[in-house]
Every structure is written in C-alpha cells, then in structure tokens.
Amino acid sequence: MHIAVAQVGPIARSDTRARTVARLCELLKDAASRGAKWVTFPELTLTTFFPRWSIEDPREVRSFFETEMPGKETRPLFDLARELGVGFYLGYAELDGERQFNTSILVDGGGSIIGKYRKIHIPGDAQSQDGYPIQHLEKKYFQVGDLGFPVFDAGETRIGMCICNDRRWPETYRVMSLQAVDLVMVGYNTPTGYGRLGEPRHLPLLHNHLSLQAAAYQNTCWVAAAAKAGVEEGIHMIGGSCIVAPTGEIAVQALSEDDEVINYVCDMSLADGYRGNIFNYERHRRPEHYRAIVDRVGASRSPL
C-alpha cells in the first residue's frame, strides 16, 4: 500500500480558502506523481491555527469553520482526488448547526467521503489565561467529539483517524486497534514553545515521535502523521511529519518545516508477526485488570 503524508507550511490568518486549497492540490498532485494512493493532510488544514487567539467577533469565528464538505471552495480538492484516483485525510473546523468540532474526514479515490472523526481529546482552555503570550483555546471553540474512534474499510485496509492531541493518549489507538485497524492517520499543529509547560524546546518533537512510534508498535499498525509546520503568525510549530511502521520505526520523515510530501510503500503484512505472537490480544490481554481505565477519569490516590 503506497501512502503519502503532505506536511503543510504556515497558513496566514489572512489567507483565503482558495489559496490554501490550491496549495493542497499541488501537494496531492505531487503525492500522486510518486504513485501514492492515500494522502494524510494536517489538522485544521484549511486555515491558520486560530485557537491561539480569543476571537470575540462571531462572524470571524464562523469564517474559520466549514458548514458543508465539500463546499464551494474545497470542491477542487475532491475533484482532483477523483481525477487522480487518490484518497485523503483532511482536518478542518466543522460547524454542524450550532455545534463546533475539530474534525477529520476520509475521502476515497473516487472523491467520496467514507469516514468522519471528531476530535475527542480537546486540549487547552475554554477562556484566555492571563500571563501567557500564546493561548490555547480549543476548549473554547470545540466540543468533545461524539463519534468515538471509528474505523473504515478501504479495500482490504482498515483505516482509523485521530487528531493532534489524541495521538498522545494510548487509549486512542487501543480502541482502534481492538477494531483491527491497519493504518491510523493523524494531523497535528504543535507549537514548540507552549509556555505553560516551561519545557525545553527539543521536547515537543521528541514527544510527537515517541507517541506515534509507541502507538504503531504497541497497536500493530502503520501510522501516517502530518504536521502543519513552521512559523505561523509568529508561532513556531514543529514539523516531523512521518510514516511509522508496526515495528515502531520511522520509515520516512519530512525534513523541512514547509509544504513537503513524503511517501512510502508500506508492507501491510509487517504487522502479522506481532499480531500472531507477542501482541496476540486474545491470548495475552487481561481486561479484568484494566477496569480503572474506564472507571476513573482523573488520577486519584484513593484505593481502586
């Protein structure tokens, strides 16, 4: 299975959808020219990462959201996918009536939407926090996803999706892996200097790869991860887009922090050895000892 990841460089607050969609079309063409059949785009691919600001004008907020998919401005990407026979994962802000979600869709090589996911692990705050130069207001703009972690059959390959912060939570992949997922696609926007953690600046990239590699290995699946990267509206975001094998190894990774396609011909049978042996869930998992994972939300010192 030949897959690609399309890393996307910075998108300005003032960029139009038409301009951004044209960039995505170029990336899709690049991926298709290499022979890839599936492309992963980032989270919130159609706009700048607006949750870094507390925007009070409802019309401006609405301008970052899609009310239909494809809409007039995104249709060229769907048309091109059909023309090239290439499927894709696309992250965008979804307005569904009054509800707002951080969403991704899976579009097949015929240009049809075959799957939708709404981000469950919404990080950050619902209101601006004093004293920090960068806000992280995803809880202001997005509700918690209500679709679970669904998986979708694309030919013989079962594809799952998650979005950005979801990739740090082992539960995300485990729920998909228990549905026999073969490939997880994930888009992300990750600033280097998320001030509240006060952590050294090399760590966000380490954490990105650590989470993706452990996920692929422990859940016997491929992972295709696409960053929105580079300095966007003054904020530096990590790149590090990659395709990770079920061995936990990064098979290929982006080296730039701008628009860049990477691709890899994935041997989907690479998971079989692990699934039949060390990670044969049926033989080795012991859910009777995992109850705390669903019985508790937060960590607690009280006895189980």
Added chain:
Amino acid sequence: MHIAVAQVGPIARSDTRARTVARLCELLKDAASRGAKWVTFPELTLTTFFPRWSIEDPREVRSFFETEMPGKETRPLFDLARELGVGFYLGYAELDGERQFNTSILVDGGGSIIGKYRKIHIPGDAQSQDGYPIQHLEKKYFQVGDLGFPVFDAGETRIGMCICNDRRWPETYRVMSLQAVDLVMVGYNTPTGYGRLGEPRHLPLLHNHLSLQAAAYQNTCWVAAAAKAGVEEGIHMIGGSCIVAPTGEIAVQALSEDDEVINYVCDMSLADGYRGNIFNYERHRRPEHYRAIVDRVGASRSPL
C-alpha cells in the same frame, strides 16, 4: 529521590542461589555507595531464565521457585538492605501452595516487604513449539497474576511495579497512573533473537526503550528498568537498563551487558507540569469512548 538500577549479567543454570545473592549484594553496595536509596533488580533475578526450556522433572522446576521470601538463601540481601538503608525491587519465581507466579516484591530500606506484584501479561506458550531453537514457556510455568496493578507508598513517593512483557502494554502503566504512581519499577529478560517474530535484531532494544519512554511520558512518571543481560546459556539477551524521566527522556542507561549499576537523582516534581496541563486526566480523559478496552479482549472486525 536518588534511585539506581542494577543490571545483572548472565546467570548459569548451575549457579547456586548463594552465588547469585552474593552478586546482588555487591550491586546493592555499589548503589548505596553512590547514595541511591532504591534499587531495581531484574525479573527472575535469582536464577537463569528457565522458561526457555521445557523441564519435565518437577523437582528441577521447583528448584527455580521460592517458597518463602526472604528465605534462608535470600536473607543476606534483606539484611544488607536494612544495614545500608536501601530499598529494592526484586523479581523471582514464586511458589504459593500449588500456584506458580512470576513475581516482584518491593522491600523498603528497613528490609521489610511493603509490596508484591504478580505478572499479568504472561507471554509465550504453555507447551513447546516445534521447529524453534528457543522456547518461551512462561505460560507453562506461571499463572496470570491475581493482584492487579497495585501501587505502594514509600514516603511521599508512590511506587508501582510491572514485569518484562507487561512493559509493552499501555494498560499496565495507565492503571497505575490512575492511582497517581510516581515511579514504576520493571525488570526484564529479553532475548535478541526471539525466532518466531523473525524480526531484525536491532528491534528488541528499540522496543524496550520505546515502551519505557512512552510509558513515562504518557503517564507522567519515572520508570526504572533493569535487564538481565548478555549471553545466558547460549542465548543473547538485551541490556539497555535505564531510568526514564516523565519527559520521556532516558536520563541514564547501562552500556554493558553485564552486572552494572546506574543511578540518577530524580527530580520528582518534573511530572507536575504535565499533570497540571497536557496530561491533566480529570480535564481531558474521556472514558466514555474507551469502553472497548475493557469490553473486548481480542481485536475484532465486528462493530463495537
């Protein structure tokens, strides 16, 4: 908190307990001389890794198990711990009536057992498999642990334990982390050429560190991991013993494949930033979407 890991080189099938315990005492003294207050020893530290053989003589099988702890031969280690004021994690084969477990205990600096864990993720087979030079018969010798994943208070630090294959399963650490664990100790015996997977020989060490690093990061705890390493009875086992910080970084690691102490002064507050923010479970976890983790044992293509 100053902790150490005591990696242990090969132990021969013919080695006596007395000889092995004397080696462990040397390692404990080495750790104490550096100022460490806790030491992690490997899995099944008191004998060779006997599950690589199908042993039919019940007396020989029994010879690998402890019926009391401390027993006559292990008491010197407990006495030394009390003398030095150093606590330790020790893995051993436990015979409890007719039941056999792959067990670890936590002994405090007063020489008292303050915690016990019995391995839950028992890998391998219950009978010899044809056609493989190395057997892996843990399911023949050990029952599944019946104590869950308990945690134990050692002063202000909450310590959890797991054993070898447990470290590859994200559920292991999550259950402890939901009980506010600060430090997870783990011992392991991991052969390089576990033939049935047919994987390249560099992968077992990668998988070891990947699992430990992701665990520490995603569960905001320190991890202290001790290998039994080197060529034991003709089988090469990985070293790579290490102490991992809640940043996911390896703070210190063993470079040999023999008896070796590593130590690190751990800043236990390093987890606080993550616990209060990106990994604030109470604010961000969504167990309503994790049900499959306890509702399913094996992976299945049927709908949730």
